[in-house]
Amino acid sequence: MPAVSRRSQSVPLSPFRKLIPLADRAKAAGKHIYHLNIGQPDILTHPLAVEKFRKLPWQILDYSPSNGIASYREALCGYYARFGVSVSADEIMVTTGGSEAILFFMLACLDPGDEIIIPEPFYANYNGYAHMAGVDVVPITCDIADGFSIPSVEAFAEKITPRTRAIVITNPNNPTGACYSQDELERLSGIVREHDLFLCVDEVYREFSYDSPLQSILQLPGLDAHAVVIDSVSKRYSATGARVGALVCRNLAVRESVDRYAKLRLSPPGLGQRLSEVMLEDDGQYLQGVKEDYRRRRDIVYERLQQMPGVFSYEPGGAFYCFARFPIADSEDFCRWLLEDFSHEGATVMLSPGPGFYATPGLGLDECRIAYVLNTDDLGKAMDCLEAALAVYPGSTLSGADAGSDVASSARR
Known part of the structure; x- marks a missing residue:
C-alpha cells in the first residue's frame, strides 16, 4: 500500500479537536457536554443581516x-x-x-x-x-x-x-x-x-x-x-x-x-x-450587545475560578478565552478524564489542554484554556461541573490543607 507523506504524519494535532472522539462517545452514552474547548459562540449570527441576506437576488x-x-x-x-x-x-x-x-x-x-x-x-x-x-x-x-x-x-x-x-x-x-x-x-x-x-x-x-x-x-x-x-x-x-x-x-x-x-x-x-x-x-447595536454579553460571561468564569481551591487565574482583558492553572499535573489526562470518567448531574465539561498552546516542551501541563462561549446559564452549570470535577479528580495535586483554603491562589490582574 502506498505510504502517506512524512509531512502529514508530523503536523501538529489541533488541541481544540483532538479530544472530539472521546466527546462523541460520551454523548452517545447519554452524557451532556458543556463545550468550553473551542471558540464556537452560541450567540445568534447577526439576525437582521441574515434576514437581508436571505432576500438577496442572485441566480448564479x-x-x-x-x-x-x-x-x-x-x-x-x-x-x-x-x-x-x-x-x-x-x-x-x-x-x-x-x-x-x-x-x-x-x-x-x-x-x-x-x-x-x-x-x-x-x-x-x-x-x-x-x-x-x-x-x-x-x-x-x-x-x-x-x-x-x-x-x-x-x-x-x-x-x-x-x-x-x-x-x-x-x-x-x-x-x-x-x-x-x-x-x-x-x-x-x-x-x-x-x-x-x-x-x-x-x-x-x-x-x-x-x-x-x-x-x-x-x-x-x-x-x-x-x-x-x-x-x-x-x-x-x-x-x-x-x-x-x-x-x-x-x-x-x-x-x-x-x-x-x-x-x-x-x-x-x-x-x-x-x-x-x-x-x-448596520452592526453597531449588534456588536455592542455581543460585547456586553461576553463581558458578563468573562465575569462569571473569572469569579468562579477565584472560588476554586488551588486554581490560579487572572482577569482576561479581551477575546472570549481564559487560560487558567489548575491543581493537576497533566492537563491532557485531566481533559480526557472529564470526558471518559466524570459526570456531574449527567454532564461534564470539555476544555482544551494547555500543552497544545506552547511550543516549548513541558509547559502548560497544569493549564487549560476555557472558551466562555456559552450563555450565562450554561456557563454557570459548566463551572459547577468543573468545580465538582476538581474536588474528586484522582490526579489532583492539592493536599488536604490546600483543598480547604480559600481564594488566595487566584489573582486579579
Missing part, C-alpha cells in the same frame, strides 16, 4: 475575484475607519477565513527554514501552518502571573537570529485573553523596525476588548512596510461557517506575493462575502 453563484468582491472590500474600508485605520480596498485581500490569511502570510513572507517569534501560549494552529510552510516557530514564553503580558525588548533580542523574519501576535490574545497596550505594541514596533522584520498581528477579536480601547497595529506610524493584519468575521458576528477573513497590508510587495497564492485557489467564498457585506451595513 459564481466565482468572486481572487482578492474578494470589490463592494465588500470597499465596505471593509469603512469598517476599519471606525478604528482610526485608513486603508484602501486594494490593501485588503479577502481570504477563506482568517486561517487562509495566516497561511498566505507565511507562504508569501517567509521561506522554508526562516524563523518567526511568537509569544507563548499562542493560537495553536500557528504551529500547524508554520509546519506546512516549512517555517520554524521560536517561542518567547509569557507568564500567567502577570496576565501573559508581552516580554521585554531584551527578551525578544535574545531570540532574534539571522533567520528571524517576523514576529506574530494575537491581539486580543487567543488563548489567554490578554490585550496588549499601546506601550507594548510600540515596543514591538521598535523591534521590527530595528531588525527589518514583519509584524503580523491577528486582530480577529478586535471588538472584544473590555476594559480599554484596542490599538490596531495599523494605527502605529512607521510600520507600512512591516505590518500585516489578519482578520475574520467568524467571531465578530458569530459567523464561523461563513469562512470569510482578510489579510490587510500596505506593503505592495507583500500584497503582490499574497495575490499569487490567492489566484491559485481561485476565489474566497462568495456567499460568505455577501453575508459579510450585509452584516457591515
Whole structure:
C-alpha cells in the first residue's frame, strides 16, 4: 500500500479537536457536554443581516475575484475607519477565513527554514501552518502571573537570529485573553523596525476588548512596510461557517506575493462575502450587545475560578478565552478524564489542554484554556461541573490543607 507523506504524519494535532472522539462517545452514552474547548459562540449570527441576506437576488453563484468582491472590500474600508485605520480596498485581500490569511502570510513572507517569534501560549494552529510552510516557530514564553503580558525588548533580542523574519501576535490574545497596550505594541514596533522584520498581528477579536480601547497595529506610524493584519468575521458576528477573513497590508510587495497564492485557489467564498457585506451595513447595536454579553460571561468564569481551591487565574482583558492553572499535573489526562470518567448531574465539561498552546516542551501541563462561549446559564452549570470535577479528580495535586483554603491562589490582574 502506498505510504502517506512524512509531512502529514508530523503536523501538529489541533488541541481544540483532538479530544472530539472521546466527546462523541460520551454523548452517545447519554452524557451532556458543556463545550468550553473551542471558540464556537452560541450567540445568534447577526439576525437582521441574515434576514437581508436571505432576500438577496442572485441566480448564479459564481466565482468572486481572487482578492474578494470589490463592494465588500470597499465596505471593509469603512469598517476599519471606525478604528482610526485608513486603508484602501486594494490593501485588503479577502481570504477563506482568517486561517487562509495566516497561511498566505507565511507562504508569501517567509521561506522554508526562516524563523518567526511568537509569544507563548499562542493560537495553536500557528504551529500547524508554520509546519506546512516549512517555517520554524521560536517561542518567547509569557507568564500567567502577570496576565501573559508581552516580554521585554531584551527578551525578544535574545531570540532574534539571522533567520528571524517576523514576529506574530494575537491581539486580543487567543488563548489567554490578554490585550496588549499601546506601550507594548510600540515596543514591538521598535523591534521590527530595528531588525527589518514583519509584524503580523491577528486582530480577529478586535471588538472584544473590555476594559480599554484596542490599538490596531495599523494605527502605529512607521510600520507600512512591516505590518500585516489578519482578520475574520467568524467571531465578530458569530459567523464561523461563513469562512470569510482578510489579510490587510500596505506593503505592495507583500500584497503582490499574497495575490499569487490567492489566484491559485481561485476565489474566497462568495456567499460568505455577501453575508459579510450585509452584516457591515448596520452592526453597531449588534456588536455592542455581543460585547456586553461576553463581558458578563468573562465575569462569571473569572469569579468562579477565584472560588476554586488551588486554581490560579487572572482577569482576561479581551477575546472570549481564559487560560487558567489548575491543581493537576497533566492537563491532557485531566481533559480526557472529564470526558471518559466524570459526570456531574449527567454532564461534564470539555476544555482544551494547555500543552497544545506552547511550543516549548513541558509547559502548560497544569493549564487549560476555557472558551466562555456559552450563555450565562450554561456557563454557570459548566463551572459547577468543573468545580465538582476538581474536588474528586484522582490526579489532583492539592493536599488536604490546600483543598480547604480559600481564594488566595487566584489573582486579579
